[in-house]
Amino acid sequence: MRMLEVKDLSVRYGTLDIVKNVSFSVEEGEWLMIAGPNGAGKSTVVSAIAQSVASTGDVFFCGKNVRQYRSQELARHIGVLEQNHAVNYAFSVREVVGLGRYAYSSGIFAGKSDADDDAVEQALALTGLEALADKSVLKLSGGELQRVFLAQIFAQDPDLLILDEPTNHLDLVYQKQVFSLIEEWRKEPSRAVISVVHDLSLALAYGSTAVLMDRGEAVAFGPVQEVLNADHLDAAYGMDVKAWMQSLLKQWENI
Amino acid sequence: MGRSGRKTESFSLLAYLAFACVMLAVFVLCVSVGSVSVPFSETVSLVAGALKGNAAPSTSSASIILASRLPRVICVALTGAALSVCGAAMQGLLKNPLADGSTLGVSSGASLGAVIAIAFGITFPALPFAGTMVMAMIFAFASIVIILSLAYKLDYSLSTNSIILIGVIYSMFVSSLLSLILTFASDKLHNITFWTMGSLAGSSYKNALVLLAALILCGGVLLRLHRELNAFAVGEENARHIGVNVRRVRLTVLIAVSALIGVCVSIGGTIGFVGLVTPHIVRMITGPNHAKLMPACLFGGASFLMLCDLAARMIANPLQLPIGVVTSLIGAVLFIVIFYRSRRVS
Amino acid sequence: MNTKKLLALLLALVMTLSLAACTSGSTEPAEEPAGEAEGSGEAAITVTDMTGREITLDEPATRVVALSAADCEFLYAVGAGDTLVGRGEYCDYPAEVLEVPSVQSGYDTNIEQIIALEPQVLLMSTMAQTEEQIAQLEEAGIKVVVSDAQDIEGVYTAVEMIGKLMGKEKEAEQVIVSMQAAFADLSNSTAGRGKTVYFEVSPLEYGLWTAGKGTFMNEIAEMLGMKNIFDDVEGWAEISEEQVIERNPDYIVTITMYFGEGPTPVEEIMSRTGWENVTAVKNGAILNLVDNELSRPTPRLKDGAILLNNFVVEHERELAPAA
Numbered sequence: 001m002r003m004l005e006v007k008d009l010s011v012r013y014g015t016l017d018i019v020k021n022v023s024f025s026v027e028e029g030e031w032l033m034i035a036g037p038n039g040a041g042k043s044t045v046v047s048a049i050a051q052s053v054a055s056t057g058d059v060f061f062c063g064k065n066v067r068q069y070r071s072q073e074l075a076r077h078i079g080v081l082e083q084n085h086a087v088n089y090a091f092s093v094r095e096v097v098g099l100g101r102y103a104y105s106s107g108i109f110a111g112k113s114d115a116d117d118d119a120v121e122q123a124l125a126l127t128g129l130e131a132l133a134d135k136s137v138l139k140l141s142g143g144e145l146q147r148v149f150l151a152q153i154f155a156q157d158p159d160l161l162i163l164d165e166p167t168n169h170l171d172l173v174y175q176k177q178v179f180s181l182i183e184e185w186r187k188e189p190s191r192a193v194i195s196v197v198h199d200l201s202l203a204l205a206y207g208s209t210a211v212l213m214d215r216g217e218a219v220a221f222g223p224v225q226e227v228l229n230a231d232h233l234d235a236a237y238g239m240d241v242k243a244w245m246q247s248l249l250k251q252w253e254n255i
Numbered sequence: 256m257g258r259s260g261r262k263t264e265s266f267s268l269l270a271y272l273a274f275a276c277v278m279l280a281v282f283v284l285c286v287s288v289g290s291v292s293v294p295f296s297e298t299v300s301l302v303a304g305a306l307k308g309n310a311a312p313s314t315s316s317a318s319i320i321l322a323s324r325l326p327r328v329i330c331v332a333l334t335g336a337a338l339s340v341c342g343a344a345m346q347g348l349l350k351n352p353l354a355d356g357s358t359l360g361v362s363s364g365a366s367l368g369a370v371i372a373i374a375f376g377i378t379f380p381a382l383p384f385a386g387t388m389v390m391a392m393i394f395a396f397a398s399i400v401i402i403l404s405l406a407y408k409l410d411y412s413l414s415t416n417s418i419i420l421i422g423v424i425y426s427m428f429v430s431s432l433l434s435l436i437l438t439f440a441s442d443k444l445h446n447i448t449f450w451t452m453g454s455l456a457g458s459s460y461k462n463a464l465v466l467l468a469a470l471i472l473c474g475g476v477l478l479r480l481h482r483e484l485n486a487f488a489v490g491e492e493n494a495r496h497i498g499v500n501v502r503r504v505r506l507t508v509l510i511a512v513s514a515l516i517g518v519c520v521s522i523g524g525t526i527g528f529v530g531l532v533t534p535h536i537v538r539m540i541t542g543p544n545h546a547k548l549m550p551a552c553l554f555g556g557a558s559f560l561m562l563c564d565l566a567a568r569m570i571a572n573p574l575q576l577p578i579g580v581v582t583s584l585i586g587a588v589l590f591i592v593i594f595y596r597s598r599r600v601s
Numbered sequence: 602m603n604t605k606k607l608l609a610l611l612l613a614l615v616m617t618l619s620l621a622a623c624t625s626g627s628t629e630p631a632e633e634p635a636g637e638a639e640g641s642g643e644a645a646i647t648v649t650d651m652t653g654r655e656i657t658l659d660e661p662a663t664r665v666v667a668l669s670a671a672d673c674e675f676l677y678a679v680g681a682g683d684t685l686v687g688r689g690e691y692c693d694y695p696a697e698v699l700e701v702p703s704v705q706s707g708y709d710t711n712i713e714q715i716i717a718l719e720p721q722v723l724l725m726s727t728m729a730q731t732e733e734q735i736a737q738l739e740e741a742g743i744k745v746v747v748s749d750a751q752d753i754e755g756v757y758t759a760v761e762m763i764g765k766l767m768g769k770e771k772e773a774e775q776v777i778v779s780m781q782a783a784f785a786d787l788s789n790s791t792a793g794r795g796k797t798v799y800f801e802v803s804p805l806e807y808g809l810w811t812a813g814k815g816t817f818m819n820e821i822a823e824m825l826g827m828k829n830i831f832d833d834v835e836g837w838a839e840i841s842e843e844q845v846i847e848r849n850p851d852y853i854v855t856i857t858m859y860f861g862e863g864p865t866p867v868e869e870i871m872s873r874t875g876w877e878n879v880t881a882v883k884n885g886a887i888l889n890l891v892d893n894e895l896s897r898p899t900p901r902l903k904d905g906a907i908l909l910n911n912f913v914v915e916h917e918r919e920l921a922p923a924a
Contacts, residue, residue, distance in 0.1 A: 050495070052492060052495060070500075071498045071499060071500040071501075072498040073498075074498065076498070082493070085490065087489055087490070088350050088488070089350075090543055091485070091488070091543050096489060099489060099497055102486060102497045102498050103497060105482060149493070152493075156498075289841070289843050290841035290843040290844050290847075291841075291843045291846070291847040313877070315846050317878075318846045318879075319843045319846050322874040322876070323842045323843050323875045324843060327842075454806075454807055456805060456808045456809060456839075456841070456842055457804075457805030457806055459874065568841060572841070573833070573834065573840050574834060574838050574839060574840060575840060575841050577808070
């Protein structure tokens with residue numbers, strides 16, 4: 001079933017076209033990778049889908065325009081994980097993860113329900129944060145903090161997960177952790193993932209479909225192997241990407 | 256963990272009781288100590304008599320306690336609570352522990368509104384003091400909108416530096432407008448000058464009632480938004496992603512805050528730093544969760560300002576110091592400490 | 602906070618100019634003007650101003666700028682009002698002074714404005730101008746004369762000095778004599794003996810400010826045998842409402858101005874809750890002096906004193922049968 005459909009999405013900052021008429025779609029169970037060189041407009045596409053920046057064109061979730069969803073309703077369907085987090089106050093890990101349940105709160109004086117508590121505890125367990133649950137987020141490392149916000153999204157329990165370079169500043173251990181966690185999460189029925197990635201190997205390893213972007217435009221969309229073929233990448237990056245990647249890998253053979 | 260359906264994140268009844276006791280103790284202290292010393296037993300019997308609805312005896316101590324000191328202390332407590340809740344809300348909304356009506360220049364904006372009302376005789380026939388109050392509220396709101404749109408233009412992440420910079424510039428701008436008005440309305444100079452000195456002396460029960468109504472209404476709105484404020488305090492983008500209606504919540508908070516600051520400024524003048532200091536101290540005890548922070552700020556702010564007022568009344572007795580002098584003195588020092596710490600962390 | 606500081610300064614300015622007294626007490630003992638003219642030049646006039654500076658004029662001044670409200674009043678009092686070519690913006694008495702072009706004074710003193718008026722003499726009080734400003738004026742050929750009356754004696758000195766400067770010694774003498782006569786008369790008045798009085802400078806709404814020790818109001822009260830309830834406070838000060846109620850004055854003198862809307866200052870005081878039992882409020886013994894009669898160091902201090910005394914006499918007469 002079609003989960004997300006993006007049609008002619010454009011974003012302008014002043015007179016500058018950051019994103020030009022981008023269209024693609026995501027089916028249930030897919031992991032869509034958005035790839036491309038720096039400044040191609042990858043993150044902006046994601047922000048536009050999440051309604052964080054003004055855009056023209058349409059985004060449909062399950063056939064309904066996302067602009068017609070109420071904020072909480074949309075958050076129950078789509079979760080977004082940003083690449084950076086800076087928290088100024090000493091909230092506990094559990095409190096930040098608990099905010100993921102905001103989409104399910106209702107009424108004026110409503111507190112937390114047992115379902116909320118369970119979802120939070122599960123998310124903490126899934127991301128291995130149980131031991132840190134009562135620790136202040138100000139005292140965490142960058143990797144731990146990213147896991148906290150991943151746990152928040154798991155608690156939020158959306159159908160579609162949008163990730164903006166989720167492992168950008170993280171070392172390999174965390175990178176593997178995060179991608180495995182998301183891969184596990186995606187395997188549940190009626191779920192899908194969109195992520196912006198820099199690392200093309202990661203895109204190939206985890207993606208089922210991909211969009212390749214170059215200077216604001218989607219130059220290719222389809223199964224990941226087709227989109228990230230040598231011709232497309234050469235055109236977008238202006239270099240022989242495949243040869244470079246392979247020469248890098250060769251270094252490991254002698255170790 | 257209780258299995259009883261919905262749980263609240265806020266304090267237990269016992270904790271509320273403890274806060275109320277502390278505040279009540281401060282209140283009793285502030286009513287029984289003053290410029291003129293009235294025996295404690297007499298104070299108690301006077302207040303008890305008044306509560307029972309007895310006519311006040313025609314003694315000077317009765318006048319002092321019931322007509323002067325009691326309404327003043329009540330107004331001070333309500334103002335302290337209101338300004339502190341506003342400060343906590345702004346600090347959450349802007350994710351910045353240095354945001355406050357006085358540092359941002361919202362209070363100066365409100366006083367500009369009030370001064371314009373005095374200078375040009377803007378009044379509403381039904382309520383004699385409503386002119387300054389409504390103008391103060393409108394200008395407070397306009398100030399917040401101006402300051403924030405400037406700040407967002409300059410620096411979307413609203414960093415501490417840009418907030419403080421814009422607050423300073425805006426305050427200077429407002430004070431130059433104030434002197435301009437003073438030049439044109441020199442016949443009201445006397446009135447305006449004394450008004451801007453800000454005074455809770457001569458507070459009446461009517462003032463207390465207005466403050467209470469504003470606090471229940473606007474403070475109630477702010478307290479109810481504790482989850483949204485938590486989300487904003489973690490980050491505005493994150494708040495949007497977890498389903499907070501960012502625009503609506505921000506507008507609601509700003510309207511409630513400016514209305515409350517407007518009422519406080521029109522009654523007591525600009526009292527700086529209360530909204531900055533109280534949430535900071537309270538946060539050290541309760542943590543940053545607004546479900547606890549906001550109600551604790553009500554009690555903490557009331558107690559803090561009552562104590563500042565007591566100091567203002569007693570330090571140079573029979574002279575009175577403006578209450579703002581005491582709060583600014585304490586506030587400025589704490590401001591530097593917070594600023595220093597926040598810079599060291601980041 | 603900037604606004605606060607600015608306004609505190611402005612307040613200080615208002616205090617200085619419209620009340621023209623300072624809390625620091627008598628920093629400068631008022632010196633008698635040096636009476637003798639220098640031997641040479643028959644017409645030469647030499648005076649010592651109230652900061653001790655010597656000023657020599659060839660002939661009585663005909664073009665004068667006066668910055669403080671009191672200086673304007675002195676000029677009119679000695680009959681030299683027509684020499685005024687410029688006045689400080691807060692000068693408002695007598696009414697015709699308002700027709701004289703006004704210049705900025707106090708902290709905003711505009712030297713160019715003053716020089717453009719080409720006065721021979723600039724009269725001002727001590728507090729507002731800087732040394733540099735005075736030097737600039739002297740360079741432009743303007744004689745700067747400082748009058749700084751801190752008490753009634755100081756008023757006499759100032760009147761005498763200005764009379765001499767303007768060639769109106771006789772008129773000045775008359776002003777002094779009439780003031781002395783009025784005060785001598787008043788000090789024999791017994792109506793107010795032992796009564797207490799509270800001087801209100803700013804109303805409750807803005808915080809109560811009063812005039813304590815070292816103010817003209819206090820001096821006049823003493824002259825009438827009345828006791829200022831805040832004679833333990835120095836100068837102008839904010840005091841607590843509680844203290845007023847506790848000290849329970851027999852009389853209240855307010856100098857709040859009335860702008861024609863809302864309750865008058867007297868009505869406002871009468872309506873204050875908690876003040877019902879204050880003797881002055883019970884008896885309606887509240888006097889509103891609207892023209893700075895008691896708050897400015899001018900010859901009109903005697904008018905203020907007479908107004909207050911008459912008010913007290915009348916009230917005591919009304920109260921007498923009841924008592």
